[in-house]
Amino acid sequence: MQTFFVEIKCALGRTYAVANALAEAEIASEIYSIAGNYDIFAKFYVSKDTDIGHFVGQNVQLIDGIVDTRTIITFKAF
Secondary structure (H helix, E strand, C coil), rough: CEEEEEEECCCCCCHHHHHEEEEEHHHCCCEECCCCCCCEEEECCCCCCHHHHHHHHHCCCCCCCCEEEEEECCCCCC
């Protein structure tokens, strides 16, 4: 499995709608509200053969209310 995180910037007033859409899609293992430049921090697990860029582009960025994302790819757990 590959683990990665996505910081999500939402349109004004859309954070809860975006978080609910992520939860309903059942694609993120954890979803957090955060403060700062982004509004949501989500953790994802995908199989080793999944292209993370395509996954984010096709499954996350298309959610209505998302205006920007930042993907953090992890490579080793301690």
